[in-house]
Amino acid sequence: MERGRVLSLAHLWxxxxxxxxxxxxxxxxxxxxxxxPAPVDDPNIYYASVTAHxxxxxxxxxxxxxxxxxxxxxxxxxxxxLQGEKWAWVGYALSLIGxxxxxxxxxxxxxSVLYTFYPPLLGSPWYYLGVALVIIGSYFWIGxxxxxxxxxxxxxxxxxxxxxxxxxxxxxxxxxxxxxxxxSEVLFQILPVTFGWRHTIDAGLAxxxxxxxxxxxVYFWLLPAYIAYYTLMPQAAGGxxxxxxxxxITFILFLVFSIPVGLHHLFMDPEHGAGFKFxxxxxxxxxALPTLLTVFTITASLEIAGRVRGGxxxxxWIRALPWDEPMVLAVGLSLLLLGPGGFGGLINMxxxxxxxxxxxxxxxAHFHLIFGGAVVIVYFAIAxxxxxxxxxxxxxxxxxxDIQLWLWFWGILITTxxxxxxxxxxxxxxxxxxxYSDPAVAKTAFLVILSVIGGCIxxxxxxxxxxxLVRSSFAPVAESMPPIRYALSVNPPATVPALLNGFGLWNxxxxxxxxxxxxxxxxQFFFLHNQNAPAYSLTRGITK
Amino acid sequence: MSGQNEPFRFHNPTxxxxxxxxSATVVVAFGLGFLLLPRYQESRAPFSTKDxxxxxxxxxxxxxxxxxxxxxxxxxxxxxxxxxxxxxxxxGDRKRGEFIATNCTACHGENxxxxxxxxxxxxxxxxxxxxxxxxxxxxxxxLSGPMSAIAQSLTPQQYADVSAYFASLPGLPENxxxxxxxxxxxxxxxxxxxxxxxxxxxxxxxxxxxSCHGPxxxxxxxxxxxxxxxxxxxxxxxxxxxGTRANDMDMPMRTIAGGLTESEMRALARAYANxxxxxx
Numbered sequence: 001m002e003r004g005r006v007l008s009l010a011h012l013w014x015x016x017x018x019x020x021x022x023x024x025x026x027x028x029x030x031x032x033x034x035x036x037p038a039p040v041d042d043p044n045i046y047y048a049s050v051t052a053h054x055x056x057x058x059x060x061x062x063x064x065x066x067x068x069x070x071x072x073x074x075x076x077x078x079x080x081x082l083q084g085e086k087w088a089w090v091g092y093a094l095s096l097i098g099x100x101x102x103x104x105x106x107x108x109x110x111x112s113v114l115y116t117f118y119p120p121l122l123g124s125p126w127y128y129l130g131v132a133l134v135i136i137g138s139y140f141w142i143g144x145x146x147x148x149x150x151x152x153x154x155x156x157x158x159x160x161x162x163x164x165x166x167x168x169x170x171x172x173x174x175x176x177x178x179x180x181x182x183x184s185e186v187l188f189q190i191l192p193v194t195f196g197w198r199h200t201i202d203a204g205l206a207x208x209x210x211x212x213x214x215x216x217x218v219y220f221w222l223l224p225a226y227i228a229y230y231t232l233m234p235q236a237a238g239g240x241x242x243x244x245x246x247x248x249i250t251f252i253l254f255l256v257f258s259i260p261v262g263l264h265h266l267f268m269d270p271e272h273g274a275g276f277k278f279x280x281x282x283x284x285x286x287x288a289l290p291t292l293l294t295v296f297t298i299t300a301s302l303e304i305a306g307r308v309r310g311g312x313x314x315x316x317w318i319r320a321l322p323w324d325e326p327m328v329l330a331v332g333l334s335l336l337l338l339g340p341g342g343f344g345g346l347i348n349m350x351x352x353x354x355x356x357x358x359x360x361x362x363x364x365a366h367f368h369l370i371f372g373g374a375v376v377i378v379y380f381a382i383a384x385x386x387x388x389x390x391x392x393x394x395x396x397x398x399x400x401x402d403i404q405l406w407l408w409f410w411g412i413l414i415t416t417x418x419x420x421x422x423x424x425x426x427x428x429x430x431x432x433x434x435x436y437s438d439p440a441v442a443k444t445a446f447l448v449i450l451s452v453i454g455g456c457i458x459x460x461x462x463x464x465x466x467x468x469l470v471r472s473s474f475a476p477v478a479e480s481m482p483p484i485r486y487a488l489s490v491n492p493p494a495t496v497p498a499l500l501n502g503f504g505l506w507n508x509x510x511x512x513x514x515x516x517x518x519x520x521x522x523x524q525f526f527f528l529h530n531q532n533a534p535a536y537s538l539t540r541g542i543t544k
Numbered sequence: 545m546s547g548q549n550e551p552f553r554f555h556n557p558t559x560x561x562x563x564x565x566x567s568a569t570v571v572v573a574f575g576l577g578f579l580l581l582p583r584y585q586e587s588r589a590p591f592s593t594k595d596x597x598x599x600x601x602x603x604x605x606x607x608x609x610x611x612x613x614x615x616x617x618x619x620x621x622x623x624x625x626x627x628x629x630x631x632x633x634x635x636g637d638r639k640r641g642e643f644i645a646t647n648c649t650a651c652h653g654e655n656x657x658x659x660x661x662x663x664x665x666x667x668x669x670x671x672x673x674x675x676x677x678x679x680x681x682x683x684x685x686x687l688s689g690p691m692s693a694i695a696q697s698l699t700p701q702q703y704a705d706v707s708a709y710f711a712s713l714p715g716l717p718e719n720x721x722x723x724x725x726x727x728x729x730x731x732x733x734x735x736x737x738x739x740x741x742x743x744x745x746x747x748x749x750x751x752x753x754x755s756c757h758g759p760x761x762x763x764x765x766x767x768x769x770x771x772x773x774x775x776x777x778x779x780x781x782x783x784x785x786x787g788t789r790a791n792d793m794d795m796p797m798r799t800i801a802g803g804l805t806e807s808e809m810r811a812l813a814r815a816y817a818n819x820x821x822x823x824x
Binding site for chain 1: 553556559560562563566569570572573574576577578581582597599601602603625626627631634660663728729730731733742743745746747763764
């Protein structure tokens with residue numbers, strides 16, 4: 001157990017230590033895009049910065065976080081020592097080396113390809129190898145999670161796998177399948193060109209392969225937060241989970257539906273026909289289903305807790321909830337931000353409405369609202385929940401933690417809402433600089449400055465988060481620290497159907513769906529279209 | 545809990561319901577997306593089932609609806625950046641190129657550095673740039689009496705060889721990929737020429753020179769301009785603006801130069817001529 005703690009703690013610290021500079025870069029980028037003066041006023045640095053910010057926030061931070069959280073769940077929910085800890089450390093080392101390998105060329109200005117690295121833009125091969133290594137390291141985590149999942153099931157035949165473990169395993173499997181898209185893009189499309197074996201790249205195929213990862217990765221970020229919704233929050237609120245079955249169905253639906261939907265990122269791309277775009281648009285709507293189930297279940301769980309605590313009337317239970325508990329507060333705020341974020345997402349995934357907001361700041365604002373507002377805020381709460389258990393030292397102040405979460409909530413809201421509106425007014429995304437002397441652009445100046453103010457609040461919230469964590473890490477060790485407790489459901493299941501206790505059939509369904517939705521869109525490149533374009537490096541001539 | 549002790553053994557149907565919902569969704573989505581909806585595309589209706597399928601799969605349906613009159617094609621260049629072309633243009637033989645280059649030195653200078661201000665220096669230019677210009681002179685998409693005659697007497701392999709030779713000479717800053725931080729390279733810069741080079745002027749539809757010509761990002765086939773002869777640069781800008789030079793693929797140079805004033809062209813040419821490798 002002791003060693004399992006160190007493992008989790010190492011992952012979580014790494015995650016947050018990468019997160020801190022990435023937030024700083026994000027704030028500087030906001031300044032750079034605004035009419036306000038920004039230090040180091042250079043678009044080249046802006047793109048290098050976006051690459052670092054995006055690569056950390058999309059790949060490094062959530063991956064390390066999910067790994068650390070996963071190990072903590074495996075130990076605490078299954079109540080047995082972690083099997084394969086050595087391999088877990090190997091995975092950690094690989095991901096850490098990968099992170100350094102990817103970020104050094106970015107810092108040197110040799111890989112300003114943004115974290116989406118869309119071909120035919122090309123950066124240093126070390127960047128791609130580094131990102132691939134982060135993913136390869138996380139495959140060790142997937143292996144360890146599966147081994148522990150199976151071992152527990154073998155030792156406890158017929159019993160339902162604890163929901164937290166079931167869910168984090170779904171998350172691991174989802175990541176395992178979906179990461180294959182980006183990995184195969186890097187291996188078969190980008191690296192051969194960066195090493196000079198080929199000169200052209202099939203931009204359509206590369207973008208399509210990336211889209212296999214591009215959307216499901218969002219659910220890989222989201223699922224740890226949902227695990228806290230279902231298993232940690234009801235406990236912290238002093239109530240029970242409304243339905244264990246609903247939780248299992250939610251995580252299964254995420255696993256099944258999150259991959260064959262990525263084509264909705266390519267609605268404006270010419271390489272695909274309207275049919276598959278439409279099919280994947282419909283499938284994307286199906287991913288809204290588990291989120292709606294979750295909103296219902298979690299609100300019901302909150303109501304149970306509120307009524308148990310003596311709340312009366314139609315809304316009285318809301319007041320009765322312990323809002324000073326960081327986990328309850330974070331989930332409440334996260335649910336609030338999931339609303340506008342989710343509805344924005346419905347617009348993005350609608351084939352026709354997408355045309356309005358495609359490639360505008362709306363999209364950037366949307367994923368900051370979802371990732372920052374609905375996901376990372378719960379990561380904070382999970383950290384507050386886990387830290388005392390992992391370090392044996394109590395949290396220095398719940399009050400400061402609550403202030404931090406409120407700051408984050410308002411910061412994200414003030415950053416992203418004006419950003420959405422600027423996007424609707426036509427502000428394009430991926431622009432380093434805007435000419436605010438142009439009357440058409442000047443209209444967005446006020447909104448952009450509002451976003452900068454929001455960014456300022458976000459930054460201060462992150463600094464406060466680190467203050468609380470670091471102070472807590474130096475607090476005296478408590479004599480006894482209660483273990484992590486996962487919420488019981490109202491009717492704790494004695495048995496669950498085999499279908500809801502494992503992933504065998506769901507893997508088959510997932511792969512069939514991927515084959516149906518992506519088989520032709522990917523296959524067509526091999527026998528119908530040739531869209532090879534000369535790849536060119538941003539930093540070197542093509543020939544050298 | 546074993547099944548025998550329960551009075552009502554409840555078989556939880558959830559798993560099967562989920563499977564049924566998933567399958568039904570797929571069937572409905574394909575039916576709508578491939579058969580029904582394509583038939584009601586406003587501009588294309590009425591479609592046959594076959595046409596609808598083709599549309600959904602992204603095939604081009606030759607014949608109707610697309611049967612519009614095409615204007616005669618005026619080609620800016622006969623070069624296309626295919627794997628084969630790039631392969632040939634980048635693997636020239638420097639030694640053989642040096643022999644061919646004896647024909648060039650009279651105008652372009654002993655070491656590829658021209659002393660005559662209206663003739664470009666070639667030393668250090670990317671081989672793809674040189675290869676393309678030679679091919680354009682041959683095909684007549686770029687006009688010049690002496691250069692057309694010379695290019696017509698050479699083979700494409702010889703273009704590659706002579707390009708490899710000039711590319712290897714020290715002179716104009718090679719595409720080293722240096723991206724030194726340069727403060728004030730946005731719209732906040734007060735110098736209008738520097739602003740044009742690094743940020744462009746979107747109000748007039750003018751893209752930043754630096755986004756293709758560097759320093760920093762070199763677009764394929766776009767030459768490095770730093771240290772190039774001033775008069776040559778100015779004349780080329782004017783030629784693009786007037787359309788007497790028209791060998792730019794997708795016409796970025798004709799568009800941009802057409803939006804520049806005479807004095808801006810002169811100032812830009814001077815700024816690039818006096819620029820060093822990492823920035824002016």
